Amino acid sequence: MPQSRVLFSTDSLPVDVAGPVTTMAKARQAANLRRRRQALTPVFTALAVTVMVVVSISFARSVGLVAPLWGAAGLAVVVWLRTSSGRMYDYSFGAMIAVGLAAGNFLVGNDTLHTLMFTLANMLDIVVAVLMARRFAPTLNLATVTGATRFLLGAALIAPIPSAVFASTMLYWMDGTNPLLSAQTWWFGHALSIAIIGSFGLSLTKRELARLRAPAVALEAAVLMALLTVGGWVVFVHLDVQLSFLILPILLLIAVRLRMLGVTAALLIVTILAVGGSMTGHGPFTGDFSRADQALMGQLLVMLGYLPVMLVAALLEERDRLSDRAKLGQVRAEKASAAKSRLLANVAHEIKSPVGGIIGIGDLWQGGQLGPVNETQAEMAAMLVKTARQVESLAHDLLDVARAESGEVSVELRPTDVPGVLEDVRRATALRPEADTLKLEVVTEGDGLVALADSQRLNQVVTNLASNAVKYGASGGIVTFRASRVHDAVRIEVIDLGPGLSAEKQAQLFEPFNRLGLDRSTIEGHGIGLALAKRLVELQGGSIGVVSQPGEGATFWIELPAA
Structure with a gap:
């Protein structure tokens, strides 16, 4: 009799068994997908580097120049920084980039010696830029002024110097070219590439891309980029007059509206138009300048005139984050x-x-x-x-x-006779045992001392001030209640001749539960009376404060709108 076979299926398992099995399978699939992507990234990057090397050298040779914008360096640096996962990955990625650089040089017709030299110089540039970025901008966060500045200074401006010195020295030894001119061209081209392409790549974060999913933001970005592209083509390709300043307001507008991702994308467009137009003999730098000088002027314009807008975007990003x-x-x-x-x-x-x-x-x-x-x-x-x-x-x-x-306390504002309130408070205060040795007096200055206030709450506030004057200013022997007219307000003062208050203590007076260090003294209190008085006065549209000097007593004052 043949035995029946039972096939294992997660569908037949109980929920508590099939669930974990399915989750583990999905996790393994996700891990495998990440490994495949990580393995293919160096290959695709090397292919892209090869294409950029061929395009850059071919276009530069067609106009009789050395490439003033070396995009391969910026692309390799940003992908390396964004995908690195350990030392073995660094070794494999570096090797693939070197192969891509060498392949590009061979495809444009460079001999073996020049190909080896250019590959070594470019790898030196890329490796130093990656190391400088990891050292000085480890978070790779360009959304702060500090992060953007460190990346631009370390990875973009300083990193290409060793490779520029090496390449110019080798070219002088091999071809007899001017080392200063070679170093200058090399440094400007690679610095611009890392600063522009590298910054754009680092700005492509999930948070920035998520903002573009909103239709209104995406439409605004498309309109601004189209405006910049048309303006850049007119200024750097179509016209031969100096109108490059017209690009700066557009860049600033993009910084304000689209922040770092928008600015880096805009700078990439402007750099291609400005440098490319100068290389072909168009734009604002035509005239007595040679093609090389025109290309140099285009590089300087982008680096000194437009690149600082990136710091404006970083400052705005930082402000947004602090505001949030x-x-x-x-x-x-x-x-x-x-x-x-x-x-x-x-x-x-x-x-x-x-x-x-x-x-x-x-x-x-x-x-x-x-x-x-x-x-x-x-x-x-x-x-x-x-x-x-x-x-x-x-x-x-x-x-x-x-x-x-x-906000549950309600006040009923009506004309209130201030001298009457002060007299009521004086009489009530005189009944306190601690006021037996004190002289209490009411002083009124002028007529029409009628305030727009809640009489019950005003009585509560003045009683609180009188209580404090009796408790803390008893050594002065007298407490004075004064009412006067100040412009369109009625001023109430409760004056004692006690020890007074320092400026530091005055700043803490109206804080709840703050007794100014008298918590262990024999004077009773809980430190919320003045805080409550301040809130009640403000509810009546008035203000409260104190004037005091150590050893000269204290004057607590209230100002309320006159009726």
């Missing part, structure tokens, strides 16, 4: 403030009920309604009631602060 961080921080701070306000309100509500019960029991105990009490028990009951009332006052202040921060 600031907005995110503001959102987080607002959420934290709202959570704190809710917490304060909840705590205040939870405190008020039990504290009210404690005060009631304490009053009954102190009055002997719970049974006979001796002198010590009565004193303890009084202390209990006093402490409970302090906690109750703190709960009310916490609740007011929470409501003020959340």
Whole structure:
């Protein structure tokens, strides 16, 4: 009897078995795809380098020049930097690039000795540029001024110097060419290539490409690039007059609208038009200049006139990033403030009920309604009631602060007699035990001292200031309440002759829960009275502040709109 065969299939497995198997298979497929891409990248890059070598040399020879823009260097550098994954990859990538350079030189007809020399010089240029970029701009982030500057200085401007010296020396030994002219042409061509093509390649990030998916952004980019291309063709190819300055505003506009990716793409277009037009004898540098000088002028225009726009784009990118961080921080701070306000309100509500019960029991105990009490028990009951009332006052202040921060405090503005408010506060303050040795006086200067305010909230604010003056300025012997007219406002001042405040302490006065280092002193307080007073005054459209000098007392002032 033949045995039946059971074929294994992930479809027949339970969900908890088939799921992991499928996930692992997808992960292996993705890993294999990445390895294939990584293996093929050096090959395709070498082919592209070969094509660029052939195009650059052939075009330059057709007009009797040495190539003033060596695109192969910039392409090799940027691909190497973007795809490197270890030392073995570097070796294989470098070898493939060398093969591509040699193949290009052979295809344009260079002999073996020149091909070897040019290949070595180009590889020296590329390798030094990669090493300089890794050393001075390891993040390869051109979206910051520091990153862009380091890449341009290290990889673009400094890296081609050794290869320029080597190539010019070898050409002088082999062909007798002017070494200074050879080094100059080599350095300018390779520096421009790495600066323009390299920067463009590094700017091709997922984040930048994602921005172009928006139809409006893509359309704007297409219009700006078309405008730049047409303008560049007119300036550098069609006309023979000096109008190169017209390109700069377009580049700045692209920097503002499209940031780094747009600028690097625009600079690539402008460089090809400016250098190519100069090589063919067109553009703003015709006249008494030779073709070589015209090409040099085109290189200088791009490097000194247009390339700094890249730093403008980097600065704008950096500003955008800092702005996003600031907005995110503001959102987080607002959420934290709202959570704190809710917490304060909840705590205040939870405190008020039990504290009210404690005060009631304490009053009954102190009055002997719970049974006979001796002198010590009565004193303890009084202390209990006093402490409970302090906690109750703190709960009310916490609740007011929470409501003020959340915008739940409403004020009813109406004409308010300021001298009347000050007199009410003076009388209430005089009943405080700590005010027994103080002289309290109200001073009014002028008539019509009527403010547009909420009388209840204004009384609360002035009472708070008076309480502080009595507690902290008692050594001065007098507290003055003054009202005066200042332009279109009514000014209220609470003046004490106490020890005064330093400038550092004045800056911290209106911060919640800040007692200016008096937390362990015998003076009672919780540090939220002035913060609450500031919010209440601002809700009434006024302002609050302090004028003080150490040893000369303090003057707390409020200014409210006059009615």
